[in-house]
Amino acid sequence: MDSNIVLYGASGHCKVIIDILQCNNQPVQAIIDDAPKLGTILDIPIIHTKQFDFSTAQNMILSIGNNKVRKRLAAELPFNFSTAxxxxxxxxxxxxxxxxxxxxxxxxxxxxxxxxxxxxxxxxxxxxxxxxxxxxxxxxxxxxxxxxxxxxxxxxxxxxxxxxxxxxxxxxxxxxxxxxxxxxxxxxxxxxxxxxxxxxx
Structure with a gap:
């Protein structure tokens, strides 16, 4: 089971993934987003991508519903990706x-x-x-x-x-x-x- 998962994308889809991870007792380290509009989602802080220290991210899930955007980000981001x-x-x-x-x-x-x-x-x-x-x-x-x-x-x-x-x-x-x-x-x-x-x- 992966720990300290970072979610990329502050969205309604993100809320559902947070709920899944919490049901599995998997901690969410942070939510990162290119243009955050809210301070938190389900009490988890949203951090602008420019302010996030990516060296601290061990595992990530792309919490974005748009299929094309997920494909682009998966190619750009050199991280281990978790399942939920x-x-x-x-x-x-x-x-x-x-x-x-x-x-x-x-x-x-x-x-x-x-x-x-x-x-x-x-x-x-x-x-x-x-x-x-x-x-x-x-x-x-x-x-x-x-x-x-x-x-x-x-x-x-x-x-x-x-x-x-x-x-x-x-x-x-x-x-x-x-x-x-x-x-x-x-x-x-x-x-x-x-x-x-x-x-x-």
Whole structure:
């Protein structure tokens, strides 16, 4: 278990990660942000990045919801990245999670699922067996992926969306809230509706 975790990004997403870490008795050293507007979040101080002594940071989590920003910062920051798993999430011992990934309360990650780096598996999301979630993806609250689904890098599967088994979703896709995905999806598109249809590129 990592100690003295620094969170990068003062946001609502940051609040949820703090709660996860506190539930696991993992101390948060500080929250750092490029443009802090508040003094604290959940009683943890926010420090401007220019004022923070990065040499004191042993472990970090990028507490930023924007997938592209997480990717950029992960490439720029030379730190060990921790994972955070809510104690009321179910993560199979036969699943794998990459560095920097967070799993919220009520989420389920089943056997032989592979979750990449800096992913967000949000509240109540279901990742079934043999799914592959690539780096920087976000599976939103109550989204459900059946077995063998692939989700490409940086893709966001919207709140309450459903994806049938074996589907391949490309990179940097946005799946709208409540969409039902029954066909493969190419890269760089927005998909909405039931059944899911490409709205725009």
């Amino acid at each position: 798993i809510h104690p009321k999430a179910i993560v199979s011992n036969h699943a794998s999670l990459g560095e920097g990934t967070v799993v919220m309360g009520g989420a389920v990650v089943n056997p032989d699922a592979t979750i990449g780096k800096h992913c967000i598996i949000n509240t109540g999301a279901v990742i079934e067996h043999d799914c592959r979630i690539e780096d920087y993806a976000h599976i939103s609250p109550n989204a459900s992926l059946a077995g063998g689904v692939t989700v490409g890098e940086g893709t966001q599967v919207g709140i309450g969306a459903s994806v049938i088994q074996g589907i391949k979703i490309g990179k940097w896709v946005v799946i709208g809230a409540g969409a039902v995905i029954i066909n493969d999806i190419p890269d760089n598109v927005v998909v909405v509706g039931n059944p899911g249809r490409i709205l725009k590129k």
